[in-house]
Amino acid sequence: MHAAIIRRPTDRKTPHVTTPRLVAFDLDDTLAPSKSPLDPEMAELLVRLLGVVEVCVISGGQIAQFEMQVIDNLQGASDAALERLHLMPTCGTQYYRYTDDAWTQIYAQNLTDDEKTRALEVVERVARRLGYWETKTWGPILEDRGSQITFSALGQSAPVAEKTAWDPTGEKKNTLREAAQAELPDLEVRSGGSTSVDITRQGIDKAYGMKKLAEMTGIPLDDMLFVGDRLDPDGNDYPVKALGVECFAVEGWHDTAAYLEKLIPELQAAAAAS
Numbered sequence: 001m002h003a004a005i006i007r008r009p010t011d012r013k014t015p016h017v018t019t020p021r022l023v024a025f026d027l028d029d030t031l032a033p034s035k036s037p038l039d040p041e042m043a044e045l046l047v048r049l050l051g052v053v054e055v056c057v058i059s060g061g062q063i064a065q066f067e068m069q070v071i072d073n074l075q076g077a078s079d080a081a082l083e084r085l086h087l088m089p090t091c092g093t094q095y096y097r098y099t100d101d102a103w104t105q106i107y108a109q110n111l112t113d114d115e116k117t118r119a120l121e122v123v124e125r126v127a128r129r130l131g132y133w134e135t136k137t138w139g140p141i142l143e144d145r146g147s148q149i150t151f152s153a154l155g156q157s158a159p160v161a162e163k164t165a166w167d168p169t170g171e172k173k174n175t176l177r178e179a180a181q182a183e184l185p186d187l188e189v190r191s192g193g194s195t196s197v198d199i200t201r202q203g204i205d206k207a208y209g210m211k212k213l214a215e216m217t218g219i220p221l222d223d224m225l226f227v228g229d230r231l232d233p234d235g236n237d238y239p240v241k242a243l244g245v246e247c248f249a250v251e252g253w254h255d256t257a258a259y260l261e262k263l264i265p266e267l268q269a270a271a272a273a274s
């Protein structure tokens with residue numbers, strides 16, 4: 001439903017938090033194309049930003065995605081820069097920091113074995129009943145991400161065009177989500193990517209992750225700025241906006257890069273003046 005995304009003019013206002021202590025980013029379609037590595041230009045901008053503020057990347061994806069998309073492309077960053085980077089896979093139910101020359105998991109709030117078993121059983125059975133259990137797939141349909149079970153209709157690595165063709169309106173995904181949710185009342189079944197559904201404990205979204213980030217860093221939400229491509233009410237970044245965090249809406253990483261070209265010098269000037 002990309003064509004239906006309407007950004008209200010107010011979303012483009014320069015954020016009030018002109019000198020945030022921390023800038024948090026969504027990953028897919030904000031820092032990089034979906035499931036793709038950072039462009040070298042964006043990697044360089046992130047390193048420059050890390051020179052002035054703490055930076056967080058928060059996504060529904062798991063740490064392997066962060067490694068491929070972000071970490072592996074920040075080879076030129078100093079240890080001091082990496083130590084200011086906060087990684088929150090699976091909406092902040094996991095948290096990684098760079099300490100002693102390595103990426104270290106600080107915490108992981110995983111589902112119990114019983115929760116995982118029920119989530120996997122229900123989503124597969126419901127998908128089969130609805131006729132959505134495909135045989136031509138690109139990688140596994142079901143994935144245990146520790147704190148999250150993910151159903152990807154065409155597999156984890158399906159080409160974007162195939163995914164779009166499978167469910168152009170999002171109707172299949174929404175039907176599956178509702179049917180699975182009805183059978184998993186104690187868990188939360190949420191729309192993930194274009195053909196994916198995520199199952200977590202209740203109340204896990206990017207707002208949850210941002211609150212955890214404030215708790216872990218001691219930086220108040222009021223001193224943070226969030227940048228995302230899906231801040232519309234149906235988007236997976238919207239809970240951060242609803243939480244009251246200052247947000248900046250972008251359409252793709254080029255938009256984010258243009259914004260950072262403006263923001264970084266402002267932050268550098270503010271740091272020099274203080």
Ligand SMILES: [Mg+2]
Pocket residue numbers: 026027028029030228229230
């Ligand atoms: Mg996104």
